[in-house]
Amino acid sequence: MKITPPDPGSASWKRRAYSVIFESDTRAGRAFDIMLLVAICFSVLAVMLESVRPIDARYGPILRAVEWFMTGLFIIEYLLRLLVVRRPLAYALSWLGIIDFLAIVPTLASLLSVGSRNLIVIRTLRLLRVFRIFKLGQFVGEGEFILTALKASRYKILVFLTAVLTLVVVIGTLMYVVEGGQNGFTSIPKSIYWAIVTLTTVGYGDISPVTVLGQTLASVLMILGYAIIAVPTGIVSAQMATPARPAAPAFKQVICHVCQATEHRPEAEYCWHCGEKL
């Protein structure tokens, strides 16, 4: 279901509000988007700083005030969106609508003091709303370009990920058998965790092989990880380098019977060279 503008016959303030809130081709629309961006950043920053104990001890009340103020704005915004859209339910159930709703839920829920700690995660989901802003100017095409390339590569990437996961499970199990519990490889899931840390070249070093055989296996896994990064990279590069589709051949397959000129525009009726009727 597409988000649809209000009925053309509806009140003019409604149509105007729709264009400001949902669109960004007017000056007011762009200003609204930028304000929204700033509000999102501030509210997420407040969430982040609240979690730092010394900052919370000193500026806690201010941060909570910012949080409430921003949530107030988001509530007004959400209600407005519901009001001006032609089919409010369709909007409320769309991806964008759900994300907009999630932006106001956690603060409201904290009034009822329900699981406020776990709700911080939902609060940061507000950041997803930033992608709304990519409607602005040059970003539309660029974001779509990346998404299109990823979408076109999705099966290839899925095959690649399956291969990586299989590799990681098999080598993880192998390392569990080779290194054993006393070197940190206490279970197969933990060994698989280590294999992922190694293959992706993250390499925390919280678990690392100690035996000669283990270090040899690890070396093989590292070189594999180093080399097969080429696969997803190659897939996406090749996808992005492929032109969308070559334009249809730009010429009319006709030769002027007077001057033998070719390469006329497809819709040409007269020869570009001698002016004769084609």
Place this chain on the structure above:
Amino acid sequence: MKITPPDPGSASWKRRAYSVIFESDTRAGRAFDIMLLVAICFSVLAVMLESVRPIDARYGPILRAVEWFMTGLFIIEYLLRLLVVRRPLAYALSWLGIIDFLAIVPTLASLLSVGSRNLIVIRTLRLLRVFRIFKLGQFVGEGEFILTALKASRYKILVFLTAVLTLVVVIGTLMYVVEGGQNGFTSIPKSIYWAIVTLTTVGYGDISPVTVLGQTLASVLMILGYAIIAVPTGIVSAQMATPARPAAPAFKQVICHVCQATEHRPEAEYCWHCGEKL
């Protein structure tokens, strides 16, 4: 040796079973493949969870029951495959056949209580059977695309790996001489292990250079590792970006009977060389 369908004259249940088990273009065939996928994932999950001591202590019997049940299914499946295929031996000795067989061996071997610990690795090899599923729908072409690109790049990647290994051995030895045993570089193989950890940008930190000269050498190695990742990536990207094959040369497979000229345009009626009717 290709896996071949049963004789067309054989019992109709055989031909039907073959199409369900080995093919995936019927609805039943697809359902079978998906069931198999689920069974594989469950049995590997059971193996993994069994290795976690607290889980094994509580749910051990359940996990082993799952394992036995799944193995039972795999045995039935394996026997069915042997039964319906035209040449059972050819199947049993093919790659797929061996992997199917390995899926049932470890559990059976545990009855005789032989080296069950080392057999866990073989159990996880069941995961390789997941790739069977890639016969399904869109995946065939995609998996093949990746394999073809890797195959076409294999000599280039081999040259690259040889260069990397040489580099790693030479710099590893250099670090062994520079840093010496007291900083963790206790032997050349260990130093080479460190060089691989560094060049592939894994960087555990279990061994890291301490002397100034060592850190300088390590910096060079890191920047090298950071830059030469471009080589395999470039190889695979270029390979994948290359169109499959230029269209077959656009020539008519005909030789002029007068002048023996070849390479005529596909729709040519006269020889381009002597003007004779083709």
Place this chain on the structure above:
Amino acid sequence: MKITPPDPGSASWKRRAYSVIFESDTRAGRAFDIMLLVAICFSVLAVMLESVRPIDARYGPILRAVEWFMTGLFIIEYLLRLLVVRRPLAYALSWLGIIDFLAIVPTLASLLSVGSRNLIVIRTLRLLRVFRIFKLGQFVGEGEFILTALKASRYKILVFLTAVLTLVVVIGTLMYVVEGGQNGFTSIPKSIYWAIVTLTTVGYGDISPVTVLGQTLASVLMILGYAIIAVPTGIVSAQMATPARPAAPAFKQVICHVCQATEHRPEAEYCWHCGEKL
């Protein structure tokens, strides 16, 4: 504002000095550039070595002498640049002029003993002057090629970075909730720092997940980080593989005075639409 050569009517030594100092197509110009390169490297090396306590204890006076000597040269150079350029203010306020000025500020400021410690950073900014040298020979085109590709990709990279930052904030917060303070994830900013360390595959290991859920989340993040490196790489590869620019649109900049048709072939003499002489 472009840096402009001195008035053609000005003293000949001025015009000669300009060509030596600002240009590099004469032999003297190139020699000057290379001397400058050497001076920059020496002065930055002196700054670096001064910070190593044992070296400073022994060679401190020598290093400071080098520093003063180089700064002397840079002052003379800066004054000369101001002198020979046609509009000294335009030069002084240009990027290059500011960097040239920054090269002499810190040493002079140390005379007044103001915050000499923080000024070391500014001293190393001298290195930026190295890019002047890229005017030399083959480097012009190459550096420009890289910059052009990056510039053309800037919106795509910005979209990508926004996605990465959102991901890192959301997963960082999730880990803060999952792991909690006792495992090092003491605040959301610190968890985000960890998420960046992990996603970029740096993996220090100063903070690493301990709980099973945390390690699972970390695994997902690592594989994401490993796979999405393909996105910027693909963007830049595709950009660089794209030929400079498709030939200018092959149309004549003329409108038919009869039928107003545009888009005529460059060599057209008659309108393709109405046959009128163009």
Place this chain on the structure above:
Amino acid sequence: MKITPPDPGSASWKRRAYSVIFESDTRAGRAFDIMLLVAICFSVLAVMLESVRPIDARYGPILRAVEWFMTGLFIIEYLLRLLVVRRPLAYALSWLGIIDFLAIVPTLASLLSVGSRNLIVIRTLRLLRVFRIFKLGQFVGEGEFILTALKASRYKILVFLTAVLTLVVVIGTLMYVVEGGQNGFTSIPKSIYWAIVTLTTVGYGDISPVTVLGQTLASVLMILGYAIIAVPTGIVSAQMATPARPAAPAFKQVICHVCQATEHRPEAEYCWHCGEKL
């Protein structure tokens, strides 16, 4: 100076030996190359294992025997090469000649008991001789392909490395000022070492930022490192994807005056459509 075959008038054993030792298009030449490959691997393996104390304690004499045997072979090989080549001095002073010579020097030098420890590095340089083998079969073109792409990209890569080094020096110094000695950033060179470890995404964790500002700076550096890996990768990918040179347009720019057919083969004398003389 090219390595040249012996005078055609010279003894036939000489010409035969040359073809076996220096070339690889005969069966004997290929066998010799493979033997050499095996000998190199064994001798380097012996060097590596000798450095492992427990192995050296038990198998030391065997390893040294292998070493002496291999060196004996290499001496014979080197003398043979000198003997059969037309201009021995040209060979001895060529890259390959020097590497061949370095393969025998360290063992001989150990007779005089000179600095045997440092000579291990030279011993492993024998590995470089492996690249001789790439004369074999398919590898010639592949190795050359990689080298050509890297050579064509060398100025771009140099510009990139200069930018990376500048970045690393400036951020390293900044971190030295921000974090200070007590957190491990004891000097600018050490901070630069840390910056390289971080930018290249190696991330040992032997030094890692502790202050908030330091961790913020480190995050920026990591994301930079993660993103700019796209630059060398893009450079090499684009280089490798570029076809050698597109073939010349395959058609004659002529129209048959009888049937108006176009697209004749470049050397066509008669129309492919109506057979008329063009």
